[in-house]
Amino acid sequence: MSLISVKDIRKTYRVDRERVVALERINLEIQPEEVCCILGTSGSGKSTLLNILAGLEKPTKGTVKIGGQTVSNFSEKQWALFRQKNIGFIFQSYNLLPTLTAVENVAIPLVFKGVDKTERTKRAIHMLKLVNLGDRLFHKPTQMSGGQQQRVGIARAFVSRPQIIFADEPTGNLDSKTSREVMEIMVSLAKRYRETLIVVTHDNEIAKYADRIITIHDGNVKSDEPNLSILQTIHSEKQEENA
Amino acid sequence: MKWKDMISMALGNLFKRKVRTVLTVAGVVIGTCAIVVMLSFGFGIRESMEAMMRDMGDLTVIQIHADSGSSKSTPLDDKALEKIKMMEHVVALTPVCMLDPSQVTVKSGKYRYDSMIYGVDMGALEAFGYKPTQGTLPKKEEENRTTILMGKDGAYDFIDTRKTNNNMVYAEPDKNGKLPEPFLDPMKAKLQAEPTPPENSTAKVKPVKLNCIGILEEDYGKSPTPSHCIFMDISLAKELQAKYEKLNNVKKDKNAPEGYSEASVKVDAVEHVSEVEEVIKKSGYSTYSMNSIRKPIEEQMRTIQMILGGLGAISLLVAALGIANTMTMSIYERTREIGIMKVLGCVVGNIRSMFLMEAGAIGFLGGIVGVGISYLISTVINTLAAQQKGGDAMVGLVSAGSQISIIPAWLALSALAFATLVGLVSGFGPANRAVKISALTAIKQE
Structure with missing residues (x-):
């Protein structure tokens, strides 16, 4: 059974008197443990799709099911509790709380979950070490580089072990070298914890890290195919191993 | 969270x-x-x-006056007083009767008392907050009709009857600030009371021996004020007054109500004064308390x-x-x-x-x-x-x-x-x- 199932999603906005169609009709099935990339140009509707999947926006029509639950008609409170348990978020502009240290920022989702302070600090430190920030535990966001901040953001998304991680243009503010580092960390953590990772981007380079690439164009799914390059890589790796 | x-x-x-x-x-x-x-x-x-x-006055005391001169008015007699005494919040009650020193003579040898005499319920004085400076207040159980109390300056109210001039000692301090000694110490002197017979009368009256057991502290907040006065048992005061009226053939006003003309009621707390006062007023008496000023x-x-x-x-x-x-x-x-x-x-x-x-x-x-x-x-x-x-x-x-x-x-x-x-x-x-x-x-x- 697929983890996320999107059925006939339509989203329209009203701008002044005109109706703008963001998503025309989307049907998608996403499997557990999939690393999947939603690729599209600016204005294609890819961010809207992500927002609907994460409950930040409501679809005009259609249903979204996650783990068998119909989430598209959840109330705000239901969504908050659902996100607490099942969803991690990585943003383009990191969205760390500027007054908190790295550890405190990573521990925030656990605070909302009601986890004990000693326990959540322990888990936050562990996560920060996994993203190679063991030496930046008590730095404030302003004392860190963009790449470091995004790694704090990744640690925060994974700390509560959600089923699904949404990443919205996670490398949008980073140079290509740091982007690669960040993507590698994200993908490896998702694989390690057997979590589903959905990355929204406009960058073809980033898409290469995914198992599956869904291209959105003008509010429709234009193509949905497994990432051949990555399959080839895996294939060649296996061959190397065998050899 | x-x-x-x-x-x-x-x-x-x-x-x-x-x-x-x-x-x-x-x-x-x-x-x-x-x-x-x-x-x-x-x-x-x-x-x-x-x-x-x-x-200015005790806030918890209500004074009751029987309306005099009207036949319709309710008499302030023992029965009425008993009823008031049983009321909630009433701590103590005493009738008050004033005797004129010309009607009742209190004397000790050649010295004659010449100031106010109040007939009260001696046992109730303690509850009203009267305090002795010398001696004690009478205890309720050992009530004795001949027991009296003297106001603070009562001892200075005796007149030397054998002199016509300079026959009083005034309670005023001399140049050195010392008070002069009064003629007698009421606690020790032999005091007696008798109704005053009419002038030139030869009628013999039997005097009552009095026993002064205490001097009261002066307190102008109290009414009657324990200053130039004697407090005596109400029944004795009434008896002496009756004897005086008989001796002097004083005709009673038929319209005058029976019972006492005045009484004082002590209430347990300031908050209850108006409540009690209201009830007493409704029974047909006029009342006065500090409450009327207080409000x-x-x-x-x-x-x-x-x-x-x-x-x-x-x-x-x-x-x-x-x-x-x-x-x-x-x-x-x-x-x-x-x-x-x-x-x-x-x-x-x-x-x-x-x-x-x-x-x-x-x-x-x-x-x-x-x-x-x-x-x-x-x-x-x-x-x-x-x-x-x-x-x-x-x-x-x-x-x-x-x-x-x-x-x-x-x-x-x-x-x-x-x-x-x-x-x-x-x-x-x-x-x-x-x-x-x-x-x-x-x-x-x-």
Whole structure:
């Protein structure tokens, strides 16, 4: 059974008197443990799709099911509790709380979950070490580089072990070298914890890290195919191993 | 989310914006101080007014007068008095009967007493608060008809009947400030009372031996005032009066009501005076108590307090606006933060609680500091006033020992509670605003 199932999603906005169609009709099935990339140009509707999947926006029509639950008609409170348990978020502009240290920022989702302070600090430190920030535990966001901040953001998304991680243009503010580092960390953590990772981007380079690439164009799914390059890589790796 | 975490986040937010928090709290401090200090003046004035009235008369005593001259009036007899005595809140009761020294002669050898004689229930005097300076008050159980008490200056009211000039000792201090000795010590002298026979009469009257067991402390707050007088058992006084009337053939006024002309009632507490007085009035007697003076004064006090409290309330209202302003600003600054919290799974109820806690904490902090400062101000004012009181005219208004500013514990506590409430109420609007912030637009904000 697929983890996320999107059925006939339509989203329209009203701008002044005109109706703008963001998503025309989307049907998608996403499997557990999939690393999947939603690729599209600016204005294609890819961010809207992500927002609907994460409950930040409501679809005009259609249903979204996650783990068998119909989430598209959840109330705000239901969504908050659902996100607490099942969803991690990585943003383009990191969205760390500027007054908190790295550890405190990573521990925030656990605070909302009601986890004990000693326990959540322990888990936050562990996560920060996994993203190679063991030496930046008590730095404030302003004392860190963009790449470091995004790694704090990744640690925060994974700390509560959600089923699904949404990443919205996670490398949008980073140079290509740091982007690669960040993507590698994200993908490896998702694989390690057997979590589903959905990355929204406009960058073809980033898409290469995914198992599956869904291209959105003008509010429709234009193509949905497994990432051949990555399959080839895996294939060649296996061959190397065998050899 | 745990309460502990919400509290620490809320306080953390206040702490991070120190200057603004301090300024907002200062507003509440000033408001609380204004209310508490203003009201404390009100309480101080009220207290000194009460002290002044206590000096003027016992606040818990009601005097009853039988309406004389009207045949319809209710007699103030033993039966009526017994009924009043059984009323709730009535502690003690005594009829009062005045004897003229020309009607009843009290003498000791050549010295004749020449001042007021009051017939009262001797056993009730203690409950009315009469205090002896010498000797004791009669105990109820050992009531003796011949027992009397002397007012403070009663001993100076004896006249040397063998002299026509210079036949009295006045209770006035001499040049050295010493009081002259009276003719006799009533505690030791042999005293006797008899109804005065008509002039030139040869009728023999049998004198009653009296035994003075105490001298009363002078207290002008009491009625009858224990000063130039003798207190005697009411039944003896009535008997002597009756004998005098018989001897002198005094014709009784037929319309005059039976029983006593006057009585005093002691009530357990000031609050019950008007209640008891009302009932007695309804039974057909005229009454008098300090309560009739107290009421208009109290109403005036209340008005003064309301004006003073109102002035204080205005400053707290301004402080409330300050809190609302601070919280609203804080929301604008933290829109993005609130959005992030929502996306990361913070339930909106928790966000609202945190904002309310912040606002409440501002009020609470301001309240605590405000109450503290109010106590300080109050102490300073009272100390200054006490120093000034040494010689000058303040004594008239503020009687000795009382304070200008009084802060009762309940005022301090309710001021604290009120300040916190003001904080919560002012934070309510902003908190609801914070809850309504759309997570999506908040995180998109750069």
